[in-house]
Amino acid sequence: MNLGLRGRNALVLGASQGLGLGVARALLDEGARVAISSRSRDSLEAVRSSLSDEQRDRCFIIPADLGAEDAARLLADTARQELGQVDILVNNSGGPPTGLPSAISMVDVEAQFTKMVTPLMGLTLALVPAMRERGWGRVLTIASSGVIQPIPHLPISNSLRSALVGFMKTLAGEVAHDGVTVNILAPGRIATDRTRSIDAAAAARAGKSEDDIARKSAATIPAGRYGTPEEFGAVATFLAGAPASYVTGSIIRVDGGAIRSI
Template identity: 45%
Template structure:
């Protein structure tokens, strides 16, 4: 399938590893000009050098000025972005009963405010051109809150509500707004969560991983490449009538529709 994004400009936030990197690689494989962004500038540039047409930008998107830095670097390299992939590192684990207000504020800043700033800087040009894609890397915790991850659950749910509202406002302008919700994808983040759970429960990591796989109807963790492929589709021309949607890429982990 031709996704119709050859030559489109794509900004992928937090793309020096994990799901962000997988999305950047998938978009680059479809011919998009990709901006790889992350706090580790050298790594961002290394990854960009491996892609057909990409640049790496060092940026901290939790800094209030970070989104502007990223968008200006994109415009200097390629012009206004056509595709914006919202992504950010997951907050530390924690319980609702032990929630700290300061930690919650930090999570909201990282998972909502930084993303909204990026949207505000890139959306006007998309609307003027009559074409744009905004895709957020979310979490299955939006559909079914995950135990022990209250900061992620709260911050990502707030982002989902914002983006769902936005989707209806810009649909007539040719701009789609969607979320892609990973389940258990084999990334460093998931490995760290498994290791943390194993330590808390005083069990071998292999036992924790086996229990997680057993809870997934597909019987395995997903691969970053599978997630990237789903993201590329949502960013493509064939998905022009898909908006305001949260698509799960979770092997059937969440049992509700």
């Protein structure tokens, strides 16, 4: 299948590792020009250095902290400078602290809102008008299986990502007529540093080893294992491509069957 991504321009957030990196690599494999962003310039440089010469020429680096004031405008302006235009936006962020819902701190909630929600909404609003004018665009937002089946000990994630889902779904309805699709990706358990740190926290709570927790967690997933960033990147890249033009306003699960509801 030809995904029609050769020469398309993508901005991928949280792309120095994990899910964002999985998406960025898959887009590069399909011939897209990709701007990768995260806070650490060194990590982004390391990613770029690991690419083939040909891919390196199509990979651009935009260090930015989503928690900084004006992050959305800075990212939008820099991405347009580097890429010329942005056809594909992959919204992503770091994950929030874990804990019991009864014990969450409102300071944390507010701080996370300004890292995980407002910059992604602002960036989307900054880039979508030009996509609509050109009659083609893709907005993908990495959320979590927790927006369908809330995850214990991740109340901030469950809450704030649901806010993003509400916004993106509403936007999808407004812009579908202009060739812009807006979808949510709902990862279940994909093996990344974030998953490892969540397993480490669960291990500390239960007084068990991290391996023990990971084995038990994998056993609850119908696929019997965690997914890989490559498997996640492949789904995102299909949604970013031309053949996915009639998929919008959807939450696409990448979870090995972990979410129990239909």
